[in-house]
Amino acid sequence: MPVVDVKTDIDALTLTIVADFAAPVERVWQIYADPRQLERVWGPPQYPATFVDHELSPGGRMNYYMTSPEGEKFCGYWRITEVSEPDFFAFADGFADEQFNPNTDLPESQNVYSFAPHQGGTRATFVATYPSAEGLQQVLDMGMIEGATAAIGQIDELLAA
Amino acid sequence: MTESDEDQADALFHALADRTRRDILRRVLAGEHSISALAASYEMSFAAVQKHVAVLERAGLLTKRRQGREALASGDVQMLRSAGRLLAELEEVWRGRISRIDDLLNQLKE
Numbered sequence: 592m593p594v595v596d597v598k599t600d601i602d603a604l605t606l607t608i609v610a611d612f613a614a615p616v617e618r619v620w621q622i623y624a625d626p627r628q629l630e631r632v633w634g635p636p637q638y639p640a641t642f643v644d645h646e647l648s649p650g651g652r653m654n655y656y657m658t659s660p661e662g663e664k665f666c667g668y669w670r671i672t673e674v675s676e677p678d679f680f681a682f683a684d685g686f687a688d689e690q691f692n693p694n695t696d697l698p699e700s701q702n703v704y705s706f707a708p709h710q711g712g713t714r715a716t717f718v719a720t721y722p723s724a725e726g727l728q729q730v731l732d733m734g735m736i737e738g739a740t741a742a743i744g745q746i747d748e749l750l751a752a
Numbered sequence: 753m754t755e756s757d758e759d760q761a762d763a764l765f766h767a768l769a770d771r772t773r774r775d776i777l778r779r780v781l782a783g784e785h786s787i788s789a790l791a792a793s794y795e796m797s798f799a800a801v802q803k804h805v806a807v808l809e810r811a812g813l814l815t816k817r818r819q820g821r822e823a824l825a826s827g828d829v830q831m832l833r834s835a836g837r838l839l840a841e842l843e844e845v846w847r848g849r850i851s852r853i854d855d856l857l858n859q860l861k862e
Contacts, residue, residue: 593854594847599839606842610850614857622853632852635845715853717846727838 595714604721612713616706619713620677623647623704630655638665644691649674653682654691666691670699679705684719698726760812764840767811772796773804780814781827787816790825 596609612619622628626642634640634657644654653669666687673681685699693699701720706713721727767773772794779785779793791801805825808814816825 594850597843597846599843601839604839606839606846608843608846608850610853612854612857618857619853622856628856631856632849635848719842724838727842 604724604727606717606719608717610715610717611709612715613711614713616677616708616713619706619715623680624676626653633657647671647674647680652691654687664689668693669702677706679703698722700726760840763811764813765844767807767813770804770807772801773808776801776804776825777808777813777827780808780825781829784824784826787823787825 593610593612594608595611596607598607599605600607622632624647626645629645630640630642633642633655637660638657640655640657642653642655644652646652649671651671651674653671654666655668656664656666658664666689667685668687668691669682669684671680671682673679681701681703683699684702686694686697688694698721700722703716703718705716707716708714768777775794776790779790787802787805788798790805791798794801805814805816809816809825812828814825814827816823818824
């Protein structure tokens with residue numbers, strides 16, 4: 592299992608995951624630089640991701656949607672804020688409507704992905720920070736979740752009813 | 753995450769990985785139910801339903817209290833909504849992504 596460390600900070604609503612990959616930093620970076628590779632890793636198999644716009648540069652936008660098993664589309668975007676190839680990039684991750692206009696009712700998460708050489712491979716550190724528990728709930732409800740999550744969404748609907 | 757957080761996440765995902773348990777949870781989140789009333793809703797034995805309830809209870813998703821001869825179960829909304837639970841779920845998402853990255857890198861090498 593390439594995951595070497597997981598830290599959750601419940602107060603700061605931050606998740607930090609460290610993973611080691613048996614490939615050079617440039618190779619790992621390539622996954623994020625190539626939309627066809629990125630969509631193979633971003634969404635779970637039941638919710639495949641499709642990146643329709645992909646610009647990994649400061650101020651650039653990535654627009655993507657995920658398709659649920661029922662064929663429903665969930666749209667999101669990355670607003671790239673910083674890029675230092677191949678060491679790290681930072682972006683805001685948010686929700687969008689079908690035309691990829693940001694949904695400003697929902698908060699963005701702030702993300703930093705960094706990559707460093709480590710024992711002949713790459714140590715990747717993924718940090719995601721959410722502004723509120725509600726924001727995090729929305730992320731999870733959007734279908735980024737494997738297995739149990741669909742059930743949680745149904746439970747929330749029931750609670751909201 | 754600490755070992756006990758990991759154990760809690762395991763219990764949570766195990767509890768929610770079963771259709772009947774999710775259905776039981778939906779019912780008890782909507783209001784308190786006696787175990788016998790729950791058992792009457794499913795085509796399985798009382799003991800089997802009791803086992804499902806116990807799994808949900810261990811995961812902290814459901815609490816039980818006694819009233820006379822009846823055991824009453826209700827869902828724990830706080831647990832379900834807690835930030836810890838949300839982050840545990842997000843961690844699962846990330847573990848999935850990381851294993852897909854690993855698979856992809858291994859394919860590229862071949």
